[in-house]
Amino acid sequence: MPTDHGIGASSKRREDLRFLTGRGRYTDDINLQGQAFVHFLRSDVAHGRINGIDTSEAEKMPGVIRIFTGADFEGVGGIPCGWQVTDREGNPMREPPHPVLAQGKVRHVGDPIVGVVAETAAQARSAAEAVVLDIEELPAVVDMRKALADGSAKVHDELDGNLCYDWVFGSDDAAIDEAFSKAAHVTTLELTNNRLSPNAMEPRVAVGDYSWASDESTLYTTSQNPHVIRLLMGAFVLGIPEHKLRVIAPDVGGGFGSKIYHYAEEAFCTFAAKQLRRPVKWTSTRSEAFISDAHGRDHITTIQLAMDAENNFLGVRTDTLANMGAYLSTFAPSIPTYLHGTLMAGNYKTPAVQVNVKAVFTNTVPVDAYRGAGRPEATYQLERLIDKAAREVGADPVALRRQNFITQFPYATPVAVEYDTGDYNATMDKLLEMIDRDGFEARAEASRKAGKLRGLGINCYIEACGIAPSALVGQLGARAGLYESATVRVNATGGLVVMTGSHSHGQGHETSFAQVVADMIGIPENMVEIVHGDTANTPMGMGTYGSRSLAVGGSAMVRATEKIIAKAKKIAAHLMEASEGDIELKDGQFSVAGTDKSVAWGDVTLAAYVPHNYPLDEIEPGLEETAFYDPNNFTYPSGAYACEVEVDPETGKVQVMGFAAADDFGNIVNPMIVSGQVHGGLAQGIGQALLENVAYDENGQLLSASYMDYAMPRADDLPFYKVDHSSVTPCTHNPLGVKGCGEAGAIGSPPAVVNAVVDALQRGGYAHVTHIDMPLTPARVWSAMNG
Amino acid sequence: MYNFEFAKPSSIAEAVEALGHDEAQALGGGQTLLPTMKQRLAAPATLVSLNGISEMIGVCVNDAGEVCIGGATPHATVAREAQAQYPALAALANRIGDPAVRSRGTIGGSLANNDPSACYPAAALGSGATIKTNTRDIAADDYFQGMFETALEEGEIITEVRFPVPEKANYQKFVQPASRFALVGVFVAKFADGVRVAVTGASSNGVFRWAEAEAALSADFSKAAVEGLSAPAGDMISDLHGSGDYRAHLVKVMTGRAVAAAG
Numbered sequence A: 001m002p003t004d005h006g007i008g009a010s011s012k013r014r015e016d017l018r019f020l021t022g023r024g025r026y027t028d029d030i031n032l033q034g035q036a037f038v039h040f041l042r043s044d045v046a047h048g049r050i051n052g053i054d055t056s057e058a059e060k061m062p063g064v065i066r067i068f069t070g071a072d073f074e075g076v077g078g079i080p081c082g083w084q085v086t087d088r089e090g091n092p093m094r095e096p097p098h099p100v101l102a103q104g105k106v107r108h109v110g111d112p113i114v115g116v117v118a119e120t121a122a123q124a125r126s127a128a129e130a131v132v133l134d135i136e137e138l139p140a141v142v143d144m145r146k147a148l149a150d151g152s153a154k155v156h157d158e159l160d161g162n163l164c165y166d167w168v169f170g171s172d173d174a175a176i177d178e179a180f181s182k183a184a185h186v187t188t189l190e191l192t193n194n195r196l197s198p199n200a201m202e203p204r205v206a207v208g209d210y211s212w213a214s215d216e217s218t219l220y221t222t223s224q225n226p227h228v229i230r231l232l233m234g235a236f237v238l239g240i241p242e243h244k245l246r247v248i249a250p251d252v253g254g255g256f257g258s259k260i261y262h263y264a265e266e267a268f269c270t271f272a273a274k275q276l277r278r279p280v281k282w283t284s285t286r287s288e289a290f291i292s293d294a295h296g297r298d299h300i301t302t303i304q305l306a307m308d309a310e311n312n313f314l315g316v317r318t319d320t321l322a323n324m325g326a327y328l329s330t331f332a333p334s335i336p337t338y339l340h341g342t343l344m345a346g347n348y349k350t351p352a353v354q355v356n357v358k359a360v361f362t363n364t365v366p367v368d369a370y371r372g373a374g375r376p377e378a379t380y381q382l383e384r385l386i387d388k389a390a391r392e393v394g395a396d397p398v399a400l401r402r403q404n405f406i407t408q409f410p411y412a413t414p415v416a417v418e419y420d421t422g423d424y425n426a427t428m429d430k431l432l433e434m435i436d437r438d439g440f441e442a443r444a445e446a447s448r449k450a451g452k453l454r455g456l457g458i459n460c461y462i463e464a465c466g467i468a469p470s471a472l473v474g475q476l477g478a479r480a481g482l483y484e485s486a487t488v489r490v491n492a493t494g495g496l497v498v499m500t501g502s503h504s505h506g507q508g509h510e511t512s513f514a515q516v517v518a519d520m521i522g523i524p525e526n527m528v529e530i531v532h533g534d535t536a537n538t539p540m541g542m543g544t545y546g547s548r549s550l551a552v553g554g555s556a557m558v559r560a561t562e563k564i565i566a567k568a569k570k571i572a573a574h575l576m577e578a579s580e581g582d583i584e585l586k587d588g589q590f591s592v593a594g595t596d597k598s599v600a601w602g603d604v605t606l607a608a609y610v611p612h613n614y615p616l617d618e619i620e621p622g623l624e625e626t627a628f629y630d631p632n633n634f635t636y637p638s639g640a641y642a643c644e645v646e647v648d649p650e651t652g653k654v655q656v657m658g659f660a661a662a663d664d665f666g667n668i669v670n671p672m673i674v675s676g677q678v679h680g681g682l683a684q685g686i687g688q689a690l691l692e693n694v695a696y697d698e699n700g701q702l703l704s705a706s707y708m709d710y711a712m713p714r715a716d717d718l719p720f721y722k723v724d725h726s727s728v729t730p731c732t733h734n735p736l737g738v739k740g741c742g743e744a745g746a747i748g749s750p751p752a753v754v755n756a757v758v759d760a761l762q763r764g765g766y767a768h769v770t771h772i773d774m775p776l777t778p779a780r781v782w783s784a785m786n787g
Numbered sequence B: 001m002y003n004f005e006f007a008k009p010s011s012i013a014e015a016v017e018a019l020g021h022d023e024a025q026a027l028g029g030g031q032t033l034l035p036t037m038k039q040r041l042a043a044p045a046t047l048v049s050l051n052g053i054s055e056m057i058g059v060c061v062n063d064a065g066e067v068c069i070g071g072a073t074p075h076a077t078v079a080r081e082a083q084a085q086y087p088a089l090a091a092l093a094n095r096i097g098d099p100a101v102r103s104r105g106t107i108g109g110s111l112a113n114n115d116p117s118a119c120y121p122a123a124a125l126g127s128g129a130t131i132k133t134n135t136r137d138i139a140a141d142d143y144f145q146g147m148f149e150t151a152l153e154e155g156e157i158i159t160e161v162r163f164p165v166p167e168k169a170n171y172q173k174f175v176q177p178a179s180r181f182a183l184v185g186v187f188v189a190k191f192a193d194g195v196r197v198a199v200t201g202a203s204s205n206g207v208f209r210w211a212e213a214e215a216a217l218s219a220d221f222s223k224a225a226v227e228g229l230s231a232p233a234g235d236m237i238s239d240l241h242g243s244g245d246y247r248a249h250l251v252k253v254m255t256g257r258a259v260a261a262a263g
């Protein structure tokens, strides 16, 4: 039920005051005394051998302080990978080194080779132009199929080829073969999931600082997870113990995954600051972002569905090539495997599901998680496949899905996860209420009269978020735990500061987290402040991605607040000379059950810090508690999405006429913020479906290297959305019953768009068009129609 | 960006004088030149801003009935002030870039740059405009000489562009999804003595006139007349956003739509 405060209220985002008035404090706003600037000279070829680097002229340029090359980093570790995937024979993935600056070879356009540090950014750039590189260009490996062919050039000479791993998961061969041998109908679909560039509004920035007096290093960085950066960079790259390394991620302007990873520029700035005893700053240009921020997606897939004569799903088998790029980014190996293969059952009770993924090195920018990470790829292939199957057997696409829905929970899938709860018919019912499916024919007729083809696409999705149970992911190869933490510090006058290990970079945590804690105590939200982003004043946490912050970080906050309340009740009992078990807390008042005795929240907090009348023999003074929360399971948001499009048959242009999303996110803390998250996700999903595409030529040159060629969705590309999250099956295993909503929009929407376009073309008489690969640009749609 | 000197003259004569210096370059709205300088792909020693020259800014109608636009007039001003006399031109100006680009970018800068995907070249060529510079008048038919190539000499300034006003005209822009420049743009203008059809975005030789369509439309100004034509052949641009065949097809579609919209 909507309320005007606390859990369930659409409280206005308190952080927006500073963001919308230009008073945010981003990493680039941080300028330290004596700061120098680095400019990276990056490879302009995709693959080459470094025969020489001549810095002699550059060193004479004005303002140059020092020029670093790969040789300066020989005693330093490489950029580590945080996840080890094991292949079908039980062998670990191939994990080639990833130096901070290129050593011996360059492996993608944008690979940093030289770091020029100078007094100003312009001087650093000018001096970098004077560095003479002798690079012998080598044949580039770009196409994944060619990369795996015999005789292909190798991205990493020390490996036996370009295969990172060949991973098989889910049902065994016998089970899957049996499913397909019994099938009355088999549907096959080949598709690509297009490579995307994350394009956070704020480009990456790093400022390294070093104090020789205390031997402490500080890194200010645009990160979604400062503690993870501290651990990876401190332990694996620079050898700085955590108590001598502080990582601060202040206001961060969007991440979408791209700011999870530990990047070379961060290690460089921290390292150089110590060497030079001066702060060193790097600010990425947008052009650099395209060639240095980890990309997302980039799969080539063949998927098959086996159905019996009654259209029951018998088996799903999928083979995917997943592009890793030139090096393994922090979480790269886990994305096409454990965040993708584990979702291949979808919302359906298919008894046999087998997933094969071959991860491939190429001379391209590394690929890692991008909003949804693996789950959009799983959803896209499965939901496109089901649509194709429905058409082939003449079934209604909604009815075919409903017939195969999982309806009993908990449900253990053939791909290793157990869905705790869900109601897929409920979100589908909701969706159908929202879209007026019965009126579609009339709308299609109106479009036809205007010379347009109208189509409707519907699909479901399920995702796994609330990442992640540490013990489980540890078995699967994660080199970290995935708990979250919170410290709740109550001040003497009753206000609270909550220090969380998660990180907000657009999600509105400062608002919604405060709602949770305030609600538990029964005090106004403005008495709660949320602190995040600084390893020096927050407990060790794993940061924000995978729609985990409320489900995991929020749960830690609940646990810490429960400890606070338990202790506060003890104090209240003492103050009222009652027994602890009789104390009730409501609306910020402690009362003794069955009496009219009460003390206010503020009386108790004051007593905790001014313990004149206090049970000092039983409890310590002060009111501050920390909790770590490690989830028992993932959470499984799900939903049903619909897209209606018009296609201009003369030009191939697709216009999205309507989009509806019915989600089950479990309990909702702030409906307005949830809607905002869905809106943003939908924009990115529709962007992937219609507009966005990272394109390389066969030499590994990036063709989509600026906004002149990389098409971001704009407001007029998008419709007014209808979103609903009133279908609620609370998560069964976390205290708030929440599931997470950050990625759903980007996961569920691409198949809806493509299903709608194919539907429009089929209805319009283009029977040969059963699939078009994203993005569905006018040129591609026109070619498909006329192909 | 490298360092440069900056001059802001208040007359054409002073601007010409300032542009006489070594490596001096005219600055219109800076919407093309400044990004190029930031990327260090251009490094003029002096930028001579044309934005303070009042005789080069504004829209008027001369005795011959031509719409005359000062060379330093921003797109937004054209969109507003040419609306009554030449609505098709105003509509074209109003769909260039975004509000910031339209407030800064100028007609002179656009025509001097002659980007193969820009809009104004189609209007100038399609209208048979005259490009007036500090030294001479150049007919649009002689002015455009291929991608980024024009008849302008070093240091020559476009001071005014004079557009004869057709009986009917329309510009159809099919946008490239990323840049929103014209993937293909077609300007159709019907004059008493014939029809002109200018195409931008499509050809690797820059803006061009589609002679077959002009002939067909001069005989019969109707969408049907275009439908009978085969798509223009020639050196079409083929890139990420569309093949040459697709562009050629769009030329025909957009021409038909322009005729229909012109009424």
Ligand SMILES: Cc1cc2nc3c(=O)[nH]c(=O)nc-3n(C[C@H](O)[C@H](O)[C@H](O)COP(=O)(O)OP(=O)(O)OC[C@H]3O[C@@H](n4cnc5c(N)ncnc54)[C@H](O)[C@@H]3O)c2cc1C
Residues within 6 Å of the ligand: B025, B026, B027, B028, B029, B030, B031, B032, B033, B034, B050, B071, B072, B095, B096, B097, B098, B101, B104, B105, B106, B107, B108, B109, B110, B112, B113, B117, B118, B119, B120, B156, B157, B158, B159, B179, B180, B181, B182
């Ligand atoms: C985001 C964006 C979107 C855009 N979209 C479109 C679009 O949809 N359609 C379109 O047509 N254009 C588009 N443009 C281009 C823009 O409209 C300008 O027309 C173009 O940038 C050039 O005009 P300017 O006045 O900015 O010239 P400048 O950048 O100042 O100069 C460009 C060149 O012209 C020279 N020059 C400038 N003025 C004169 C003059 N009077 N005489 C002689 N030489 C001169 C300069 O020396 C320079 O070489 C876009 C630009 C941007 C940045």
